Amino acid sequence: MTTNNGYRTLWRWHFYAGLFVMPLLIVLAVTGTLYCFQPQIERVIYRDRLVVEPQAQPRLPEEALLARAAGILPKGAVASSARIANDPTLSAEFIFRLPDGERESVYVNPYTGAVLGTLSVEHRFMQIDRMLHRKLLLGKPGELLMELAACWTLVMIGTGIALWWPRECARAGRKFWPNFSMKGRALWKSVHAVLGVWLAVGALAFIVTGLPWTGSWGKQFKSLATSASLGAPPGAWGGLRLHSQARDGGRPSIDSADAHHVDHADAVAGAGADASRMGSMPGMTMDDMPLANVPWAVGAVPVPRVPAHAHDPRARLPLDRLIEDVRRFGLTHAYEIAFPQSPDGVYTVTYFPPDPRGERTLYLDQYSGAVLKDIRYRDYGAVAKAISFGTSLHMGRYFGLANQIACTLISLGLAAMAVTGCVMWWKRRPVGKLGAPGREHGMPPMRVWKAGLALLGILFPLMGASLVAVWVTDRALFGRPAER
Template identity: 65%
Template sequence: MSTTTAQRTTSATSATSAGYRTLWRWHFYAGLFVMPFLVVLAITGTLYCFQPQIEPLLYPHHLIVAPQATPRLTEDALLAKARAAMPADARAVTAPIANAPERSTEFIFRLANGEKQSVYLNPYNGEVLGTLSVERRFMQVGRMLHRKLLLGKPGELLMELAACWTLVMIGTGVALWWPREKTTARAALLPRFSLRGRALWKNLHTVMGIWLALGTLAFVLSGLPWTGSWGKQFKALASAANLGAPPGSWGGLPLRSAMPGMVMDDLPLPLTPWAVGNTPVPQSADAHAAQALPLGRIVALVASLGVPGGYDIVLPTSATGVYTVSYFPADPKDERTLYIDQYSGAVLKDIRYGHYGAVSKAVSYGTSLHMGRYFGVANQILCAAISLGLAGMAVTGCVMWWKRRPQRSLGAPSRERAAPPMRGWKTGLVLLGIVFPLMGATLLAVWLADRTIFGRVARQPA
């Protein structure tokens, strides 16, 4: 080999090594921040995914009844019994409608202190089976941990940041794995249990990461539209561009102006289709001399419109309120939102999947898959495998760091003096920072900290 050729080879190897270490450094920073949140997301997400199976086991005496041959009591009779069992100042706000013969009937009340409480009844004889706090139910606590760490808005922003930084972790992780020398698919995609020590942990971490990368990306992209900062702005932008729920979703009947500031997301519903979250809630015609239609009439009307059981009805709480029906099934194509005048029974608005814009349709399918609802138990198992696999990634990453950590140091991979420009990666990070401004601010902060605080150049073992 000539001297010139040898110099070129050495230079190329050095550049590749420098690029590798730069990617590794950013992968380390992303993992350092993301991994603790991924453990929380993995555990709470898996539990919430199996909510239909878990809740009956946690609250069997509240949720499960023995099916009987006798007819069920009417919704109005059951609602009257529920009201009698609750404090006088409690107000019924939501009626989940479930027709399964083995399930109890539930009504949700808002107490005088603002808390919500569910009361459960045997639909065959009206026996009150007990009450549960809506906010303190096990699955609701898990859901709030998943969304905002039980910390309110700050926790919600932290979880959003963790999701955005996961994109950096995925990108740098795939780049670190990408074969730089001739290798077989088996060596790249299957773990090598013959290795020992840190080499085995690194191999497990790498292979698991590649298998989980696509599912993790799908999780992140389908979850971000529900976040409180970026997701809220994204929803507003989609609606403004007629890519969410366009004005064409309004029914043919003339509508009174909506209640000031009241949109679908403000209603006491456990889940609301993403597409209709910003939809204004219309009003009933204020008919002082008329009596509001009973709940049973509304249930019969909804059935005649082709909506099966498994939906929620928000009850009107004022003279101009409406009955709001939210049907949020596993298949997004069947989603339905109806607003019904409480006096005349007129359908003021009927929003269906066909009215959604392109973005809302995509988000609806992403949500159903994200929650493990779209194709039944197989979807639940797939989501659980991805979630628990991410928790495993956190464990292997921590073990690798622990085994190579230096004393009295963060242990970040060192930065090379002659690192290549890596313009493509820098451009990608800038674009991510523009699309996700909150992430962009933290990217800048990490970059500044990396240059000023953690700017060591000494090599550490790979």
């Protein structure tokens, strides 16, 4: 094959991208596949705690179940959230913050009140898998590394397709299937190239839907989308009328907001003087809440708070009454409730269903149960709506088992690409050397590719810095002219 017209340059960049991305791609593929099947996996490995035998007798009150759960934990443990499944085969789950700062899930049989067991939130199998997928269990450095891997995968996809692109139209059809008549490295190369072409669209979809959740670029992108009215709904950043009403005579006082969706425009317009005394938990956003899943559109939204009053803590709305109210608001199962942790806190309810059009976040007065803010999918900006759909597809949730299988095929296909790429490199690598493809004589302009890399570096600053670092290192240490 000819090596002019930039072929070796593309190969060189493809090599560098693959050298960095391939090991991380295997980690992403394996952990992502496991996470797609979280509901099935957890039902198997934690069956003794999650699954119960349905009974004809009614469930015990949620408040009683919560008390049973709290009773087995050490003194100082504080209930932080509950997962309301309303599935007759599932146990009741309550999450507590322990005195040492760790979080513990307690599972209770909803029919008998028997405590079935506990699980560490931070150390349960699927949470470790999730943190491996997002951060390699390395905290912020790992999160940035995974973000870089996603960006470099874009380079790998682009250069890979360019290297594969048929030079002769007559042979184009053959390029979509491996040539099993070949042997050795040529066969590995054929399999690698065909896999890459078939998986390119899926890999690109994974990157595009995963980047908005990254800790650096994703967080900045979320702020930008919100400021441009394309992300979180209007009014989500505060300025809404929020007020708690203490119970009168032991009974909750429900105002007119209780049974209606709060109109954001009216709320913002009427904020006025209330805005000076209303606000949000200092430094607390929805992403900081003790909730397993929070819709992307509301992740950076500050958690509302209300002015501190001399309320009797015993006047807080009982959990059963809260669940009854939430049911009247249209949510019946598979949602989470974060409990208020202070007298000026609120109940936070988040619903994160497979179909993103049903996503919903509610803030309720902890004393009256009145709806203070109700954020639904229809309130999202255009970007947030698209990302919600992408997230559901990325996680294998949107169309059930078929979605899980599709994600698995793409993920394992990408892992196979990583393996074939490593084998190809190992077979051609000179002993004791890196084996990077040599530079071309008479470097072609390649203006389109340079413009593309520059744009990528501008869109993703972390990626831009790494591009410069790789270029400088390559010129200084590994540059050599290609043999004619």
